[in-house]
Amino acid sequence: MSRDTALVSAEWAEKNIDAPGVVFVEVDEDTSAYDTGHIAGAIKLDWRTDLQDPVRRDFLDKAQFETLLSERGIANDDAVILYGGNNNWFAAYAYWYFKLYGHRDVKLLDGGRKKWELDARPLVTDKVERPATQYVAQEPDLSIRAFRDEVVDAIGTKNLVDVRSPDEYAGRLLAPAHLPQEQAQRAGHVPTAISVPWSKAANEDGTFKSDDELRRIYAAAGLDDSKETIAYCRIGERSSHSWFVLQELLGHRNVKNYDGSWTEYGSLIGVPIALGDEPGEA
Amino acid sequence: MTAPTAAGCAAPDQAAPLPASLDLEKETVITGQVLAESGEVVPGAYVRLLDSTGEFTAEVVTSPAGQFRFFAAPGSWTLRALSRHGNGDTAVTATRGINEVTVTVAA
Numbered sequence: 070m071s072r073d074t075a076l077v078s079a080e081w082a083e084k085n086i087d088a089p090g091v092v093f094v095e096v097d098e099d100t101s102a103y104d105t106g107h108i109a110g111a112i113k114l115d116w117r118t119d120l121q122d123p124v125r126r127d128f129l130d131k132a133q134f135e136t137l138l139s140e141r142g143i144a145n146d147d148a149v150i151l152y153g154g155n156n157n158w159f160a161a162y163a164y165w166y167f168k169l170y171g172h173r174d175v176k177l178l179d180g181g182r183k184k185w186e187l188d189a190r191p192l193v194t195d196k197v198e199r200p201a202t203q204y205v206a207q208e209p210d211l212s213i214r215a216f217r218d219e220v221v222d223a224i225g226t227k228n229l230v231d232v233r234s235p236d237e238y239a240g241r242l243l244a245p246a247h248l249p250q251e252q253a254q255r256a257g258h259v260p261t262a263i264s265v266p267w268s269k270a271a272n273e274d275g276t277f278k279s280d281d282e283l284r285r286i287y288a289a290a291g292l293d294d295s296k297e298t299i300a301y302c303r304i305g306e307r308s309s310h311s312w313f314v315l316q317e318l319l320g321h322r323n324v325k326n327y328d329g330s331w332t333e334y335g336s337l338i339g340v341p342i343a344l345g346d347e348p349g350e351a
Numbered sequence: 352m353t354a355p356t357a358a359g360c361a362a363p364d365q366a367a368p369l370p371a372s373l374d375l376e377k378e379t380v381i382t383g384q385v386l387a388e389s390g391e392v393v394p395g396a397y398v399r400l401l402d403s404t405g406e407f408t409a410e411v412v413t414s415p416a417g418q419f420r421f422f423a424a425p426g427s428w429t430l431r432a433l434s435r436h437g438n439g440d441t442a443v444t445a446t447r448g449i450n451e452v453t454v455t456v457a458a
Contacts, residue, residue, distance in 0.1 A: 098361030246409035247362040268407030
């Protein structure tokens with residue numbers, strides 16, 4: 070994978086809004102932004118109500134994903150262009166999800182909603198409806214999804230990358246600072262995880278930094294290219310952003326996103342936790 | 352229907368009142384408005400909270416009245432606002448409870 074196959078610019082997107090076979094999809098946790106204005110023709114996916122199972126704490130299974138995409142009018146051979154707020158966190162999560170279920174042509178809009186808005190590009194409020202399709206998903210590709218036992222086993226052996234803010238890593242905050250801090254789980258990080266906040270990979274306008282800059286950031290943080298990597302955050306969407314950087318832009322292999330992330334790990338009984346700014350011992 | 356998953360990471364509505372369950376004895380709230388040089392409020396500005404080393408900690412989009420809000424910890428922070436009207440920075444030393452800050456943006 071590379072920047073050419075995984076990312077489109079705002080310029081490209083604006084020129085291809087009406088291109089046949091291209092579907093723009095806005096992904097947010099709170100879709101009120103979509104309702105106040107979205108890219109013309111874009112449909113919306115709600116991270117919470119569309120992409121999570123309504124009962125179990127897990128995401129949609131293959132059949133549920135097929136139903137969702139069929140209803141929303143996304144076909145197997147469509148080029149899906151994902152974008153969203155929060156610096157594309159939830160769009161990156163959806164990208165990872167589309168990859169997990171084997172969608173062939175999916176890309177992220179570089180800079181997401183923020184770059185689009187700061188550029189003063191057009192947003193519309195038209196209702197978008199697409200004819201239903203018969204979407205067929207592949208079996209989930211678990212080579213890009215990590216579960217809790219793999220994370221515990223990775224302590225001291227694989228690259229663990231904590232992509233939350235430094236204060237969340239150290240245990241001084243339990244959630245990103247736009248959210249109230251009272252949480253059920255313990256603070257801290259998985260021992261031996263390096264801290265590479267997702268934000269280091271992005272410019273202020275939400276676009277990704279250059280490949281050379283990105284390589285330098287992870288090398289300086291001590292990521293060992295020869296090992297497998299697991300990225301995590303609090304709920305798995307910021308780490309999707311970093312998974313996207315490592316696997317889709319920089320072409321690393323064997324990178325997994327741990328979508329259970331700190332809300333799962335920090336609630337487990339008996340697992341080791343490190344506090345403070347250092348990775349800690351295995 | 353709202354799925355009973357862990358609360359997400361999206362920024363809540365910046366105009367909403369503080370949740371009643373919020374304990375201001377424990378929380379350090381940094382809140383305020385983004386203003387243009389003319390004094391007009393700036394809705395839709397992207398406000399980032401940077402920690403004492405300048406590292407990104409969080410980002411929200413201002414409400415129609417130009418408001419933003421963060422839940423941080425006591426200490427030194429910088430607020431940086433990006434908007435179509437320009438950008439601006441304000442330093443803040445936060446303590447527990449509510450800390451009010453204005454960020455002015457200029458091209």
